Amino acid sequence: MYKFPTSLTSMSAAMTLQPVMRIQACSFKIEKERFGCRTKVPRNANMEKLRNGYLFPEISRLELEHIEKYPNAKLISLGIGDTTEPVPEIITSTMANYANALSTADGYTGYGPEQGHKALRKAIVKAFYKDLQIKDTEVFVSDGAQCDITRLQLLLGSKVTIAVQDPSFPAYIDSSVIIGQAGDLKGDGGRYGSIEYMNCGPENNFFPDLATTPRADVIFFCSPNNPTGHAATRKQLELLVKFARDNGSIIIFDSAYSSYVQDDRCPRSIFEIPGSRQVAIEISSFSKFAGFTGVRLGWTVVPDELLYSNGFPVIHDFNRIVCTCFNGASNVAQAGGLACLSSQGFKAVNSLVDYYMENANILGEALASVGLQVYGGANAPYIWVHFPGSISWDVCKDILEETHIITVPGSGFGPSGEGFLRISAFGHRECILEAADRLKTLFL
């Protein structure tokens, strides 16, 4: 039986297939010569505006090149941020039972509700929005937060203006470019003319200076943040909600890493902030909390009170988008999601979160011990390391050459990420310990 190739993490190079598949997806050559004929369909001009390839396939390409160069090296990937630990058995057995039942007359199910199964929507409210007045009818189950980012872009259309944290998860900007909101790419460090970049670095405690931030229709805000690992405090999020209310903006709050928050001063949901129901949408995911990166399951909350300028409720349009462009998450994945939120399942997945947080602690301490400026890692599975005056890609390539460790250059997350490196804490413990040793040896 054909088996999907497994993750690269800690494997010897010869055993990998996955990066080869990824690299094919990002080869951009004009193919006229090879195929001899082309259609008369013009390329979408917005696609032409995209900068390079999507960041993570680029990292996979770097990984593959390194493997070809050093076939016997023991590569450790602290790169794209994919989860590595097995999904707890209580969850996989539920999915297996659900899948097996599909072969029986009684157990067969076809399409489910486009918005997700009621039981799962209710369980999400109970697990993540207890006492926050979120209704299950406001929760839309999805196949992952990344897909919902794009569906929200489709909902909002090309005419809205957007603001993003800089640095930020690349899908916000790339999906804005694809939908036509971004304007043209400028020379100044790769910024798009119509996007407002809100600098978030150590100098402003990773929170934008809202007094000097121009109004935008839509503000993408991720906390805990990928890549900086910073979790916004309640005070910071209160300022953000006030800013959105004063300006009549919509916040798209990405809480994909909310389960990693350890500090009580940092809310896990934007809906913990009074007044947010009129100005915020929240997207979230089972990926990083339950190891569902491959299973695919997430959700979006759109409150009833969120209205467009003409008074029409946003939730009705989002429902329309979901029904038209999606058709609902896999029933098997939803069964798994429900198992994650059972009391036993919840305990099991939270122990995975604890495991990755211990990894973050090991890496953070190792890097700090050799005098590097280290941020993040306390409320997120990412360490953000500063190399003042250096070019991120150079540092990333040097570390790879010297230690066979894959990291991600900060500049891939936005111009303000230049000079930083993102190190992921997703990995088997023995790889994390070895990576910590190799990095300490390199920087001592």
Ligand SMILES: Cc1ncc(COP(=O)(O)O)c(C=O)c1O
């Ligand atoms: C901030 C953030 N949002 C969304 C996603 C995508 O999540 P999903 O796997 O649910 O599509 C990621 C994945 O790395 C992420 O880092």
